[in-house]
Amino acid sequence: MSAxxxxxxxxxxxxxxxAPEPTWVERIPLAVWIVGFVLLIMPLIANNFWLxxxxxxxxxxxxxxxxxxFLAGYGGMVSLIQMSVAGMAGYAVAILGTSGMSDxxxxxxxxxxxxxxxxxxxxxGTIVGALAVRTxxxxxxxxxxxxxxxxxxxxxxxxxxxxxxxxxxxVVPPRxxxxxxxxxxxxxxxxxxxxxxxxxxxxxxxxxxFGLALQGVRDGPRRMAALGYNVTAHRIAAYxxxxxxxxxxxxxxxxxxxxxxxxxxxxxxxIDILVIAVVGGLRRPIGPFVGALIYVLLxxxxxxxxxxxxxxxxxxxxxxxxxxxxxxxxxxxxxLGLWDRWRARQxxxxxxxxxxxxx
Amino acid sequence: MTDVASLNSVASGxxxxxxxxTKMFGALAAISDVTFSVRPGERxxxxxxxxxxxxxxxxxxxxxxxxxxxxxxLFGEDVTTFPAHERIRRGLRRTYQISLLFGGLTVADNVYxxxxxxxxxxxxxxxxxxxxxxxxxxxxxxxxxxxxxxxNTLVSELSxxxxxxxxxxxxxxxxxxxxxxxEPAAGLSPTERxxxxxxxNGLPSHIGYIIIEHxxxxxxxxxxxxxxxxNGRVFKEGTPTEIENDPEVQELYLGDGSHSHG
Numbered sequence: 334m335s336a337x338x339x340x341x342x343x344x345x346x347x348x349x350x351x352a353p354e355p356t357w358v359e360r361i362p363l364a365v366w367i368v369g370f371v372l373l374i375m376p377l378i379a380n381n382f383w384l385x386x387x388x389x390x391x392x393x394x395x396x397x398x399x400x401x402x403f404l405a406g407y408g409g410m411v412s413l414i415q416m417s418v419a420g421m422a423g424y425a426v427a428i429l430g431t432s433g434m435s436d437x438x439x440x441x442x443x444x445x446x447x448x449x450x451x452x453x454x455x456x457x458g459t460i461v462g463a464l465a466v467r468t469x470x471x472x473x474x475x476x477x478x479x480x481x482x483x484x485x486x487x488x489x490x491x492x493x494x495x496x497x498x499x500x501x502x503x504v505v506p507p508r509x510x511x512x513x514x515x516x517x518x519x520x521x522x523x524x525x526x527x528x529x530x531x532x533x534x535x536x537x538x539x540x541x542x543f544g545l546a547l548q549g550v551r552d553g554p555r556r557m558a559a560l561g562y563n564v565t566a567h568r569i570a571a572y573x574x575x576x577x578x579x580x581x582x583x584x585x586x587x588x589x590x591x592x593x594x595x596x597x598x599x600x601x602x603x604i605d606i607l608v609i610a611v612v613g614g615l616r617r618p619i620g621p622f623v624g625a626l627i628y629v630l631l632x633x634x635x636x637x638x639x640x641x642x643x644x645x646x647x648x649x650x651x652x653x654x655x656x657x658x659x660x661x662x663x664x665x666x667x668x669l670g671l672w673d674r675w676r677a678r679q680x681x682x683x684x685x686x687x688x689x690x691x692x
Numbered sequence: 693m694t695d696v697a698s699l700n701s702v703a704s705g706x707x708x709x710x711x712x713x714t715k716m717f718g719a720l721a722a723i724s725d726v727t728f729s730v731r732p733g734e735r736x737x738x739x740x741x742x743x744x745x746x747x748x749x750x751x752x753x754x755x756x757x758x759x760x761x762x763x764x765x766l767f768g769e770d771v772t773t774f775p776a777h778e779r780i781r782r783g784l785r786r787t788y789q790i791s792l793l794f795g796g797l798t799v800a801d802n803v804y805x806x807x808x809x810x811x812x813x814x815x816x817x818x819x820x821x822x823x824x825x826x827x828x829x830x831x832x833x834x835x836x837x838x839x840x841x842x843x844n845t846l847v848s849e850l851s852x853x854x855x856x857x858x859x860x861x862x863x864x865x866x867x868x869x870x871x872x873x874x875e876p877a878a879g880l881s882p883t884e885r886x887x888x889x890x891x892x893n894g895l896p897s898h899i900g901y902i903i904i905e906h907x908x909x910x911x912x913x914x915x916x917x918x919x920x921x922x923n924g925r926v927f928k929e930g931t932p933t934e935i936e937n938d939p940e941v942q943e944l945y946l947g948d949g950s951h952s953h954g
Contacts, residue, residue, distance in 0.1 A: 542808045542816045549794050549805045556792040558776035559754055559785075560862065561809035570815055 372525060381517035387633060389520050389589055391625045392528035396582035398610040398621035400575035403535050406615045407544060408571045409551035412465060414477040416606045417484045418458040418576045419583025420598030424488065424495060425450035426504060426584050427593050433503035434496055443507035447584065454580035455573055462572025466565055481603045489595035500594030504587050515588060524585055528622065531578045535618040538574065547571050608653070612660050614667030623668050631656065706765070707732040707870045707900045708753065713762035715748050722748040723924040726762070730917075732869070734900045735892075737911040739935070740921035741944075746904045747789060749921070750872045754786045755779045767869065781810055783869030787859040787876055789904075795848035799839055802847055803830045803861050810866030829865075837861040837891065853884040860891060871901040877910045889913055912936065920944075 376384060401415045429446035432438045441449070465476050488495040506514035506523075514523055538544045546567055549557045554564045587593045596602070605628065613624025635649035664670035709729040715722045723745035730736055738746050752759045755776035763772045771779050794802050807826050808814055820827060834840050837857040842850060847858065856876060863871050873892075877885050885907070892914040895901070905911035911918070912932040920928035920941055928941055935941055 537819065538817050541819050542804075542813055544817075545797070545801055545805050546808065546814060548797065552794045552796060553792045555756060555776075556788065556794075557805075557809070559756070559780060559788075559792075560806050561777050561780035561866065562814060563775075563777050567815075574817075 376518045376521060384521040385517040385589070387629055389517075389524045389585075391622065391629045392524035393582050393585045393589060393625075394606070394609055394628065395622035395625035396528055396531050396585075397579050398606050398613065398625055399531055399535060399618055400579035400582070401606055401610045402613075402615050402618060402621045403575045403578070404571055405610065406617070407539055407547050407551065408568060410465065410568065410571070411474050411607070412462070412477045412572070412575070413474055413481050413603050413607060414458065414461045414465070415575065415579045416603045417481045417598050418454050418461075418579040419586060420484070420488075420593065420602075421457045422450045422454035422580035422583035423504075423587035423593045423597065424501070425453045426587055427501035428494065430504070430507075432501040434501050437494070437496055438501070443509070450584060451577060451580045454583065455576040458576025458579065459569060459573045462569045462576075465572070466568035478600075478603065481598070482600055485595055485599050485603075488598060495595075498595065500592060500597070501587075502592040504593060505591055506588045515591070520589065524589075527581050527585060531581065532618050532622070534578070539618075543567070543570065543574075608657050612657055612667050614669030616666055617669055620667055620669045627656070627668065628653065705732075706730060707734065707767055708902075709763075709765040709768075710753070711763045711765075713749070713752055713759045713764060715745075715752050715757060716760040721924055723752070723921075726921075726924075726926055728919055728926060728929060730870075730900055730902065732767075732900055733898050734917060735915045736900075736902050736917045736919060737915035737932070738902055738904050738919050738921060739908075739911060740927070743923075744921040745924035746921055747874060748924075750786060750874055750902075750904065753779075753872060754784060777809075783867060784872070785863040785866075785868040785870070786872040787863045787874055789874040789878065791852075791855045791859060793847045793855055793858060793862070796846065798844050798846055799834060799850070799858060800830055800843045802858060803833050803865060806862040806865035807833070833861045833864055836864065838887070853880055856880060856884070857887075857891075860888075864895075868899055871895075871899060873901055873903040873905075875904050875906065877905055877907050885910060908936075 371378075375388065379388070397415055397419045400418070401412060404410045404412045404415075426446060427434075427438065429439050429441045429449055430443065431440050439446075461477065461480050464480070465473050468476055488500070489498055491497060506520075508514070512519050514520055539548070546557065546562055549560075550562065550564050550567050557567075558564050586597070590597070609624040609628050610621050611624070612627055613622065614620030631653050632649060635652045636647075639645065639648050639652070660667060660671075664674070666673070706729040711727050713726045714724045726745075726749060738749065740746050748757070751757045753764060755771070755774060755778075759772060763770060765771065766779060766782055766784055769782065771782065794805065797805070804820075804826065807829055811826065831840075831843075834843055837860055839854060839857060839861065842854065847855065850858065856879070860873075860876065863873070876892075877888055880888060889910060892901075892903070903911060903914060905914075915932060918928075918930060918932055918935040919926055920935060922944060927944070928935060928938060930938070
């Protein structure tokens, strides 16, 4: 920055900016570097089951929950339509691309059916958003839940397009660059890359004019209108952005399961996404991924654990429900809220005079 | 659009024109048949006791509520059915009586949002570059209301007086042509009031405003004309001196003790 730049003068006059600006490498905390490194070398540590079933699924559910977190955390709109949007993208891939139902699937090439699937899901999410933004609070939850359940029943009863109860099987990712992307290691990196990109996109957009305006709309819609913003348009655009992330998650989900059926977009799945986002924490974009990891671990290992205690493995839902209750009861900000409080306490112990605001 | 609007304003000559504006809440008329006009660059005070309909009048002008009847013209253009953001983009601004700021964002972010609201790229997904002229403008506005030191402070951590100053910065963002100030001096200390009067009197002369103010001393020092409201109707209009010396006004306004409260 040159000294004649008025901005730099303002920065220099501010006492907080006395230290030289850290480079982007320094600004990223050490913990992030460690987590990033571990995720990158995970295939050397973990076996195929962990890569494909645990981490792959965590990243996918994390992305779908991230789209909910974006709307709820930055936009103040708790939308239950995100799983349906993901499902719409999954169905679109199955219908437009190839599947075991060769008389229903259109067999379009991957470079056409994947983008079109994302666009269809984004349009679907935008239309639902346009309906939902006219309501607030609990009514947004109700209307999105109503549309989500309507979508579920529609897919189950419509045989001409959605193939009804049985849905589509044998939906697999295209073979690109000679790699079978459904093999555990390639699939792990594919989902990791998509998850990291969505995460970075949300972080970046939250500080863009659109993201700031969205947070403004969350805090004071009337004031935003009085500043010249079209509040409704911003809310709807937030649904579009979130839908794209959910759509990518939905496509990965159908590839992982290699099938999609009405159960994928059923009410339990819709609620699970909300539980994941809330358990992780709705305040920051990392929350949904933390929530997804907890959910996937419980879902994967609690049946064995429960059988070990002589209980039916089917009771894992009780365990998830109790975990949800405990976390929401002790920390409305989810696991991240607990983590923040623990860190604040550690910091106070180390330096009792340290002021919260200088953190 | 703006060009047409400014052409029209030359024709009609008024920045703001209200004709028979009425707002009903159920069977209750908060304001009824309010008619007056304000020239470009004119500074007018709207006085009246609590419940006289002053804030409702502002809400109708900015489009926070739609008027039940009557018409509102802004720089010659009929904006009666326009949503709030369309009126704001035509140069209208307002401040709020109770702070409606974005507490979770910093001072600079608040002003940036205000500047962005009336410029291009409201939906931009790209972060502003360091060289963005809008950022320089943000710095100037923060400077204008003496908040430079608190630029990166969260608004929820500012004092009440500072929040009121930030309200004014938000109203000055973009290219305002007409501003509605809703009790900007309420709750301010004497020093802060003096600063406020300086800021208002220091506004460029092409910017007109209407100010709602209970403190007569502030109101009469920053305005050149006065509209008295009572029970939702325009009761008197005149210069500050005329209004101050009007026996009816004295009985109505000074009699109910509003003046001594300030």
